[in-house]
Amino acid sequence: MSCGKTLYIDYSLCIGCETCEYVCRFTHDTSRIHMTRTVDGVMVPLYCLHCENPKCANACPRGALKKDKDGAVILQPMLCRGCQTKNCILACPHSAMFETDRGVMVAKCDMCAQRRQVGMGPACVEMCPCAAIRYVDRDEIPSLETEKSKQAHQKVLEHLKMPGK
Amino acid sequence: MDPINFNFLCSEPAMPNGRSVGIIGAGPSGLAATGYLSCLGYQVEVYDKLPKPGGLMLFGIPGYRIPKERIDLGARRLERQGGVIFHTHTKICCSGPLHDEEGDHFCREILGFGDMVKKHDAIMICTGSWRSRKLGIPGENLPGVFSGLEFLFPIRAVKYSAPNVKLPDVQGKAVAVIGAGHSAIDVAHSAIHLGAAKVYHIYRRTSREAPCGSFEIEQLKAMGVEWLERSSPVRVLGEGRVEGLEISRPGKDGPETIVLPVDLVVAAIGEVATPPFAKELGLENVRKGEVRWLHMTAIENVFVAGDALSGPSKIGKAVYSGLRAARSLANWLDLKAQDRLDAYDYNDLVANEAGFGRQA
Numbered sequence: 001m002s003c004g005k006t007l008y009i010d011y012s013l014c015i016g017c018e019t020c021e022y023v024c025r026f027t028h029d030t031s032r033i034h035m036t037r038t039v040d041g042v043m044v045p046l047y048c049l050h051c052e053n054p055k056c057a058n059a060c061p062r063g064a065l066k067k068d069k070d071g072a073v074i075l076q077p078m079l080c081r082g083c084q085t086k087n088c089i090l091a092c093p094h095s096a097m098f099e100t101d102r103g104v105m106v107a108k109c110d111m112c113a114q115r116r117q118v119g120m121g122p123a124c125v126e127m128c129p130c131a132a133i134r135y136v137d138r139d140e141i142p143s144l145e146t147e148k149s150k151q152a153h154q155k156v157l158e159h160l161k162m163p164g165k
Numbered sequence: 166m167d168p169i170n171f172n173f174l175c176s177e178p179a180m181p182n183g184r185s186v187g188i189i190g191a192g193p194s195g196l197a198a199t200g201y202l203s204c205l206g207y208q209v210e211v212y213d214k215l216p217k218p219g220g221l222m223l224f225g226i227p228g229y230r231i232p233k234e235r236i237d238l239g240a241r242r243l244e245r246q247g248g249v250i251f252h253t254h255t256k257i258c259c260s261g262p263l264h265d266e267e268g269d270h271f272c273r274e275i276l277g278f279g280d281m282v283k284k285h286d287a288i289m290i291c292t293g294s295w296r297s298r299k300l301g302i303p304g305e306n307l308p309g310v311f312s313g314l315e316f317l318f319p320i321r322a323v324k325y326s327a328p329n330v331k332l333p334d335v336q337g338k339a340v341a342v343i344g345a346g347h348s349a350i351d352v353a354h355s356a357i358h359l360g361a362a363k364v365y366h367i368y369r370r371t372s373r374e375a376p377c378g379s380f381e382i383e384q385l386k387a388m389g390v391e392w393l394e395r396s397s398p399v400r401v402l403g404e405g406r407v408e409g410l411e412i413s414r415p416g417k418d419g420p421e422t423i424v425l426p427v428d429l430v431v432a433a434i435g436e437v438a439t440p441p442f443a444k445e446l447g448l449e450n451v452r453k454g455e456v457r458w459l460h461m462t463a464i465e466n467v468f469v470a471g472d473a474l475s476g477p478s479k480i481g482k483a484v485y486s487g488l489r490a491a492r493s494l495a496n497w498l499d500l501k502a503q504d505r506l507d508a509y510d511y512n513d514l515v516a517n518e519a520g521f522g523r524q525a
Contacts, residue, residue: 015347016479017479017480018479018481018482019193019480020481021481022484022485023173023485026489035481038378040378040379040383041377041378041380041381119176120176127169127170127197128169129169129231129235129236130231131166
């Protein structure tokens with residue numbers, strides 16, 4: 001039984017070229033994936049992993065974050081509107097909820113919901129020159145991991161960790 | 166491996182719309198624009214001096230970072246699905262004397278720009294940044310001194326059997342690499358793979374400031390590269406060929422100079438944009454940040470995108486710029502066909518967008 005689709009980035013393949021970020025920005029106006037780097041230079045695109053048990057959805061006081069039929073965690077703007085707690089942003093362990101200056105002030109990846117409706121995949125995945133970001137079944141991920149990708153992922157987790165935690 | 170999908174904006178090709186666009190340069194910005202326009206039914210013809218579409222994604226960045234087949238197959242998909250026509254080995258004349266830029270030796274055909282403007286409804290220039298920055302020190306014209314691109318380019322290009330391209334001869338030699346960007350790192354890696362006896366890596370600041378990050382530098386050190394930070398090249402020594410490199414670095418009592426006994430010097434210190442007809446097209450304004458979103462004032466159906474517009478940057482920015490320029494071009498042609506050009510936004514300045522225009 002499949003547990004839904006998600007995005008998977010192999011950080012060891014990412015060269016930090018920012019194609020994902022700019023393609024997202026072109027497609028959605030406000031980018032929902034952001035390139036950062038660790039202190040020692042590992043490139044880290046911050047992205048939504050569409051968690052099985054999403055902390056953002058649990059933290060949302062209005063139930064504005066819901067899973068869709070493919071497994072994407074979707075932000076419903078009409079419910080979100082007016083909320084000032086920003087609980088979702090604080091709750092996300094992957095720093096993948098973004099505060100913006102437009103609309104409901106929060107932007108998050110919906111795995112290109114409108115594109116999926118017409119049979120296309122997430123735009124970032126289509127255009128990544130390195131094939132570092134993939135649109136996969138969640139249970140496929142273990143078979144995609146390599147020694148190098150795990151090492152790079154570990155570095156990224158240390159980078160994302162809140163100081164003192 | 167799935168091909169990169171430059172046609173990512175449409176699920177199937179559109180009906181031909183009867184318009185033709187010429188795109189000069191098949192790098193990331195050119196191919197992104199090609200994908201956008203072919204999705205709308207434009208007949209797109211792409212001109213590139215190199216033997217294959219892909220630009221520096223294929224010829225500058227090593228294959229272990231960007232898989233060759235992903236780009237290759239992506240270009241083929243554009244041909245099959247989008248009906249795109251690629252003219253490789255073709256240069257549109259000319260921003261400088263031929264053989265002035267890296268990769269010019271591939272040209273078999275040179276087309277005049279004027280003919281292009283007449284042949285197509287609109288032109289987009291996506292020629293990127295192909296002229297290497299110079300060190301500006303004595304001895305830098307000696308044989309044995311390379312730019313980063315001069316050194317890296319043949320390593321990929323030699324596979325396409327161009328008679329004038331040969332691998333840099335580093336077997337058993339000592340090499341000095343200058344710079345700490347990703348291409349400098351790639352040069353050092355390549356030098357080791359090609360059998361260099363000794364590689365010195367010279368950078369004017371410390372590994373903490375290096376654009377490539379200290380992780381890459383630690384990996385180089387582990388491979389045996391000698392990392393010399395806070396060091397600047399002063400002069401290249403030698404008669405007729407490189408015999409050494411004099412560098413200056415901080416010593417106990419002020420700066421000291423030492424001589425590295427090297428046979429090759431590779432200065433991977435960046436490139437500058439090489440747009441054709443920079444003056445005629447008003448591209449000198451580029452650096453002043455006065456460029457409008459991709460509409461050229463001097464020749465109205467000529468657009469520009471990517472590094473040629475905004476200087477060397479990342480692939481992502483080039484892609485975005487190509488997409489924006491393509492949208493702008495399509496808008497302009499649509500409005501022109503309806504005789505409504507006054508509705509076109511000529512004042513969409515690149516500089517108005519946060520994080521764009523000049524390098525942050």
